[in-house]
Amino acid sequence: MTSELPTGDGIGRFNHFERGSIYWTSETGAHPVAGEIRDTWAALGWENSELGYPTTDEYAVPDGGRVQEFEFGWIELYPGDGAAVYLDS
Numbered sequence: 001m002t003s004e005l006p007t008g009d010g011i012g013r014f015n016h017f018e019r020g021s022i023y024w025t026s027e028t029g030a031h032p033v034a035g036e037i038r039d040t041w042a043a044l045g046w047e048n049s050e051l052g053y054p055t056t057d058e059y060a061v062p063d064g065g066r067v068q069e070f071e072f073g074w075i076e077l078y079p080g081d082g083a084a085v086y087l088d089s
Contacts, residue, residue, distance in 0.1 A: 007047050028053045028071065037068045037075045040083040050087055051075070 002016045012025035020034030023046075031054040033041060047053050052071030061067050065078040073087040 009047055012047060012053060023047065023054055025053050028055050031055065031057050031068075033068065034058065036077050036083050037066065040075055040085060041070075044085065051085070 001018060002014075004013050004015050006012070007014055007023070012023055012028075014021055014023045020032050020038055022030055022032050024030040033054055035058075037058055041049065041051060041054075044051060051073045054068055054070050056069040058066050058068040061076075063078075065076055067074055067076050073085065075083050075085055077083045
C-alpha cells in the first residue's frame with residue numbers, strides 16, 4: 001500500500017501492506033507487524049510509543065497466545081482476550 005518510507009523519528013523505515021506492515025532499523029532488523037498486535041501498537045503511537053520498534057516477529061507461546069517483542073516491552077494476544085501491552089521494568 002506504500003512505498004518504503006522513513007519513520008517519523010527518522011531512525012527507521014517502513015512499508016504498509018494490505019495485511020500488515022514491516023518496520024526496519026539497523027539496530028533491530030526488519031520485522032513484520034500484523035493483525036491485532038499491529039492495531040494495538042499503532043494506537044500507542046507506532047515507533048514513537050513507549051514500546052519503540054519491533055525486535056522479533058510475532059510468535060506462538062505454549063499456552064495458545066501470540067507475542068511480539070519490542071525494544072522496551074512486548075504485546076501479548078490471546079484469543080477472546082484481546083491484546084495486552086507490557087513494558088520492561
